[in-house]
Amino acid sequence: MEKSAWFVWPFMLGFMFALAVLLLRYLWWLRSLLRRPSSRLLSRMFSKHSLLAVREIFSEGLLHLRIYKRNRRLGFMHMSLALGWFMMIVGGKFETWFHSGQFLHGTWYAVFFRYFEPQTVGGWAGTFWLHYMDFGLLLVLTGLALAIVKRIRKKVLGIHSTTRHTLVNRVALTFLWMIFPLRLVAEALTFGQHGGGGFLTGALGRCCFTSGTLAGLELPFWWAYSLSLGAFFVVLPFSRYLHIPTEMVLILLRHWGLQAAEDLQPEKALQAFEIHACSSCGLCLDVCPAIKDHPFQSAYFLRALRSGKGWESLASTCLSCGACEEACPINLGLEKLRMAARGKIHEKHHAVYSYLPTVGPVETSKVDVLLFTGCMGRLKPATTKALKDLFEEAGLSWVHLDEQESICCGRPLALAGRASEASALREHNRSLIKGQQARMLVTTCPICLKQFRDDYRLELPVYHHSEVLWSCLSSGSLKREKGTACFSYHDPCELGRKSTCYQAPRELLQSCGTLLSLEREQADALCCGNSLGSLSLSLSERQALTSRTLKVLEVPGAQSIVTSCPLCQHNLARQSSLPVKDLAEVLAVTGLPEQQGQRKAALAAVQEL
Amino acid sequence: MRSSEYINKDEVAIIGGGPAGMQTALVLSARGFSVRIYEQKEQLGGHLKGWHHLFPHGVAASDLLGALKEQVLARAIPLHLGQTVDHLQKVGEGWELWQGETVVGRAGVVVLANGFALFDARRKEEYGYGLYPSVLTSADLEAVFRKERPWPFGPDCAAPQIGFVHCVGSRDLKCGSPHCSKLCCVTAVKQAMAVKAFFPEAQVYCFYMDLRMHGLEYEELYRKAQVDYGVRFIRGRLSEAAPGQGKRLHVKAEDTLQGRPLHLQLDMLVLMSGMVPTFVLEQQERAVFFKEPVFGSGFVPVQGFLAAGSVVQQKGLFASGACKGPATLPEVFADAAAVACEVEQYLKSLKAVAHA
Numbered sequence: 035m036e037k038s039a040w041f042v043w044p045f046m047l048g049f050m051f052a053l054a055v056l057l058l059r060y061l062w063w064l065r066s067l068l069r070r071p072s073s074r075l076l077s078r079m080f081s082k083h084s085l086l087a088v089r090e091i092f093s094e095g096l097l098h099l100r101i102y103k104r105n106r107r108l109g110f111m112h113m114s115l116a117l118g119w120f121m122m123i124v125g126g127k128f129e130t131w132f133h134s135g136q137f138l139h140g141t142w143y144a145v146f147f148r149y150f151e152p153q154t155v156g157g158w159a160g161t162f163w164l165h166y167m168d169f170g171l172l173l174v175l176t177g178l179a180l181a182i183v184k185r186i187r188k189k190v191l192g193i194h195s196t197t198r199h200t201l202v203n204r205v206a207l208t209f210l211w212m213i214f215p216l217r218l219v220a221e222a223l224t225f226g227q228h229g230g231g232g233f234l235t236g237a238l239g240r241c242c243f244t245s246g247t248l249a250g251l252e253l254p255f256w257w258a259y260s261l262s263l264g265a266f267f268v269v270l271p272f273s274r275y276l277h278i279p280t281e282m283v284l285i286l287l288r289h290w291g292l293q294a295a296e297d298l299q300p301e302k303a304l305q306a307f308e309i310h311a312c313s314s315c316g317l318c319l320d321v322c323p324a325i326k327d328h329p330f331q332s333a334y335f336l337r338a339l340r341s342g343k344g345w346e347s348l349a350s351t352c353l354s355c356g357a358c359e360e361a362c363p364i365n366l367g368l369e370k371l372r373m374a375a376r377g378k379i380h381e382k383h384h385a386v387y388s389y390l391p392t393v394g395p396v397e398t399s400k401v402d403v404l405l406f407t408g409c410m411g412r413l414k415p416a417t418t419k420a421l422k423d424l425f426e427e428a429g430l431s432w433v434h435l436d437e438q439e440s441i442c443c444g445r446p447l448a449l450a451g452r453a454s455e456a457s458a459l460r461e462h463n464r465s466l467i468k469g470q471q472a473r474m475l476v477t478t479c480p481i482c483l484k485q486f487r488d489d490y491r492l493e494l495p496v497y498h499h500s501e502v503l504w505s506c507l508s509s510g511s512l513k514r515e516k517g518t519a520c521f522s523y524h525d526p527c528e529l530g531r532k533s534t535c536y537q538a539p540r541e542l543l544q545s546c547g548t549l550l551s552l553e554r555e556q557a558d559a560l561c562c563g564n565s566l567g568s569l570s571l572s573l574s575e576r577q578a579l580t581s582r583t584l585k586v587l588e589v590p591g592a593q594s595i596v597t598s599c600p601l602c603q604h605n606l607a608r609q610s611s612l613p614v615k616d617l618a619e620v621l622a623v624t625g626l627p628e629q630q631g632q633r634k635a636a637l638a639a640v641q642e643l
Numbered sequence: 644m645r646s647s648e649y650i651n652k653d654e655v656a657i658i659g660g661g662p663a664g665m666q667t668a669l670v671l672s673a674r675g676f677s678v679r680i681y682e683q684k685e686q687l688g689g690h691l692k693g694w695h696h697l698f699p700h701g702v703a704a705s706d707l708l709g710a711l712k713e714q715v716l717a718r719a720i721p722l723h724l725g726q727t728v729d730h731l732q733k734v735g736e737g738w739e740l741w742q743g744e745t746v747v748g749r750a751g752v753v754v755l756a757n758g759f760a761l762f763d764a765r766r767k768e769e770y771g772y773g774l775y776p777s778v779l780t781s782a783d784l785e786a787v788f789r790k791e792r793p794w795p796f797g798p799d800c801a802a803p804q805i806g807f808v809h810c811v812g813s814r815d816l817k818c819g820s821p822h823c824s825k826l827c828c829v830t831a832v833k834q835a836m837a838v839k840a841f842f843p844e845a846q847v848y849c850f851y852m853d854l855r856m857h858g859l860e861y862e863e864l865y866r867k868a869q870v871d872y873g874v875r876f877i878r879g880r881l882s883e884a885a886p887g888q889g890k891r892l893h894v895k896a897e898d899t900l901q902g903r904p905l906h907l908q909l910d911m912l913v914l915m916s917g918m919v920p921t922f923v924l925e926q927q928e929r930a931v932f933f934k935e936p937v938f939g940s941g942f943v944p945v946q947g948f949l950a951a952g953s954v955v956q957q958k959g960l961f962a963s964g965a966c967k968g969p970a971t972l973p974e975v976f977a978d979a980a981a982v983a984c985e986v987e988q989y990l991k992s993l994k995a996v997a998h999a
């Protein structure tokens with residue numbers, strides 16, 4: 035068929051431009067790796083890891099299963115857009131191959147195939163490809179319709195917040211939204227004029243576009259289709275749509291064992307891929323406890339990092355509660371990135387701590403438990419006391435490492451991005467702990483727990499007191515009977531999402547009373563508002579967050595709120611109308627039924643005297 | 644519909660039989676109005692009945708209370724003791740006083756004199772109140788002076804080390820009490836001197852943020868405490884109290900004037916608990932409920948700016964004394980007289996309308 039093919043040029047130019055820019059950017063990001071490829075990376079490249087990566091690219095880049103699991107409608111939107119487009123690309127290749135018997139063609143040939151070959155022949159197989167391609171197009175158009183609905187009425191898609199876009203992203207979005215409707219009309223016009231087509235384009239052509247007067251519109255629509263494709267490709271490398279190819283490369287690199295750097299390098303190695311792989315899907319928005327007050331959520335933080343402007347305040351206001359990292363379908367290492375950013379902010383500050391007295395080692399003896407209650411534990415002496423009583427009851431011996439003097443575990447400094455100071459503190463604590471002969475280190479502070487577990491490389495195991503108490507209960511060294519008390523339990527961010535400890539506290543509470551279920555709990559729990567993670571949130575903003583969290587906790591029937599972090603407890607107790615207790619306190623007062631009896635008898639005897 | 648006929652428009656009901664309630668009642672009664680006092684406890688006196696002696700001159704609290712009670716008795720002011728009013732219902736121009744499901748009184752005018760509550764020091768757990776027996780509140784110490792409870796250290800301790808912590812639950816945004824309780828500074832000075840009088844060998848420290856000696860002769864008292872009694876004033880907030888050697892407390896603070904951390908072993912720690920509201924008013928249509936305060940609740944709001952007693956948005960409802968915010972006894976008495984005047988004006992204005 036002899037037809038003018040000039041109109042394919044806008045697409046071709048745009049496509050080649052995008053390809054060239056992408057290639058250059060990726061090579062630039064990978065520059066250090068290309069210079070010195072690690073042997074580990076090379077060995078992983080040619081192993082099952084690459085196959086696993088392909089599987090993940092398929093399930094996440096195309097099917098978007100993680101988004102689907104969190105929100106079906108939103109997942110379906112992403113899936114239909116990506117899968118539909120992917121189907122069309124693959125289908126186009128096969129169809130042209132099938133039709134021409136030749137595998138290699140110019141890229142444009144498959145994209146504009148219908149224009150050149152409207153009446154595909156080839157029996158049932160040709161018909162199959164026609165319908166298959168129409169199905170792909172229908173899928174994309176469905177996704178598109180949902181995307182438009184999402185912009186207008188986000189509730190329909192089960193979300194409360196969508197990301198607000200910058201100009202370049204809005205331009206890219208407009209071109210993207212134009213591409214597929216234009217293709218539909220262009221194909222329908224061609225089929226209307228020349229016959230043929232699948233169940234969608236063919237049918238549309240037959241019912242609307244057979245009139246000869248419309249013949250003049252055919253070529254302009256193909257031009258428009260090509261132009262919008264080309265324009266989209268030109269803006270792609272500078273818009274959020276860069277995430278489409280970047281996510282795929284990121285998945286590969288991760289499977290090949292690459293890890294994000296500790297310091298901020300937004301244009302280098304894995305970090306660059308992470309920052310640019312965010313699709314602005316917005317899943318991190320709804321889960322954020324501060325969404326009503328602040329636009330610092332990860333989607334915006336990453337965007338600020340991409341543009342290089344304004345990321346500082348976004349990095350330091352966030353509560354580091356971990357909810358967005360939990361929700362992110364691409365599993366971006368958001369907290370690590372934020373800490374890297376904070377480190378960069380504080381790069382030039384040099385604090386001197388030499389004036390602080392150093393803490394000498396505590397007496398050593400062979401004990402079961404080395405107890406560390408941390409600075410926050412000092413705010414809650416009742417918890418420490420209760421825990422010691424429980425240890426006594428369970429027959430565990432202990433040494434309280436920071437009973438008189440204390441030094442911080444280092445996590446607050448780490449959260450503030452002061453990595454080197456934090457590591458100096460850790461070094462000191464490590465030597466103190468090494469001098470002890472205990473079977474395990476137990477802490478009442480989940481903030482310390484995380485620090486000890488992740489960054490100390492200790493020889494002895496580290497537990498949160500809830501875990502130890504639960505094991506005492508299961509082994510029978512502690513016994514409790516179910517009472518009538520009704521609790522609602524607050525999951526501390528650092529114990530829940532950050533250390534995935536959800537079960538032990540719940541088992542403990544269920545052993546002595548009834549645990550009520552909440553609207554948001556476990557991985558979805560809200561932050562208490564007082565997280566050490568935020569460096570710049572004001573008191574009134576924190577208090578607003580706290581009262582929101584308390585609304586979730588103050589369910590009908592709850593007699594007390596229980597938590598397992600001294601900081602959460604301290605913070606919730608100030609604003610709560612219900613008493614707020616630590617797990618250890620609850621367990622200590624419940625006591626053994628017969629012991630309670632004994633106590634009563636003793637009291638009665640005293641009163642008689 | 645109940646008619647307002649059965650309410651005696653001239654009668655004034657006073658809720659609270661503390662210094663403010665008694666004094667308001669006395670002034671009104673002297674000016675010829677019929678008043679009644681509703682008090683939730685079995686005795687009159689409010690917080691005053693728990694105090695030992697009063698700043699700045701050391702008058703015995705029981706003397707002052709005795710004199711007040713005597714006058715109330717002499718004027719035969721009807722007393723409704725043991726009655727906790729929990730809400731008011733508007734009927735016509737007047738009010739019904741309710742306790743739960745029953746009406747306990749009716750009056751044309753109601754004066755709130757419910758006073759204040761002490762900040763629950765257990766909320767500052769780091770100071771160990773309720774956890775360690777040697778941590779007391781200022782009110783507990785008054786009870787010790789009154790011999791209603793023992794000293795927290797044994798008789799063998801002749802030179803006890805004693806600390807006073809200012810601003811516990813006051814000037815503390817995080818606790819939802821941003822206000823200064825304004826009389827705990829001078830109370831600490833008064834109590835520190837009293838402790839030194841009991842135990843001349845004692846070492847007494849006051850940990851303060853800044854000292855607010857606003858009243859007549861308070862500053863002089865503060866000077867006396869330093870010069871004559873050797874009380875040591877340390878500017879800095881206490882960070883925590885922990886178990887120390889033996890039965891002692893280990894206390895950590897920072898001396899912000901000298902810029903160095905302090906560690907002390909104490910035999911007794913006294914927390915100057917702040918004054919907080921006893922209730923919040925929940926104003927509904929033609930009813931006022933007295934509700935448990937929540938985080939950040941304020942005192943009873945009154946109209947106008949200076950020395951006003953008329954409760955915001957409610958005609959015929961007044962407030963007197965410390966229920967409007969921290970006040971010393973001289974202030975409470977002055978305020979009571981002013982509120983009584985306002986009540987008189989109000990009743991007269993009603994009469995004028997009725998005549999016209």
Ligand SMILES: Cc1cc2nc3c(=O)[nH]c(=O)nc-3n(C[C@H](O)[C@H](O)[C@H](O)COP(=O)(O)OP(=O)(O)OC[C@H]3O[C@@H](n4cnc5c(N)ncnc54)[C@H](O)[C@@H]3O)c2cc1C
Binds near residue numbers: 729830973
């Ligand atoms: C530690 C301490 C020491 C002090 N020492 C001094 C001092 O030396 N000199 C000085 O000038 N001032 C002193 N004060 C201040 C003094 O105590 C107050 O100014 C005074 O008590 C205020 O009187 P009031 O009547 O307004 O309140 P309150 O004394 O609190 O009396 C209120 C009364 O209302 C009653 N009531 C409350 N609610 C209801 C209800 N719903 N129904 C019925 N009755 C109700 C209460 O039972 C109580 O009897 C001190 C305060 C503190 C905290």
Ligand code: SF4
Binds near residue numbers: 316318332336362366
């Ligand atoms: S950070 Fe993750 S969850 Fe948030 S918008 Fe980006 S991809 Fe989505």
Ligand code: SF4
Binds near residue numbers: 321331
């Ligand atoms: S870490 Fe928590 S507070 Fe910070 S952006 Fe994520 S969800 Fe919001």
Ligand code: SF4
Binds near residue numbers: 407441443481482
């Ligand atoms: S993490 Fe928190 S509680 Fe634990 S030692 Fe450090 S500052 Fe203290």
Ligand code: SF4
Binds near residue numbers: 829
């Ligand atoms: S009077 Fe003194 S102790 Fe009391 S709140 Fe004010 S400053 Fe603090």
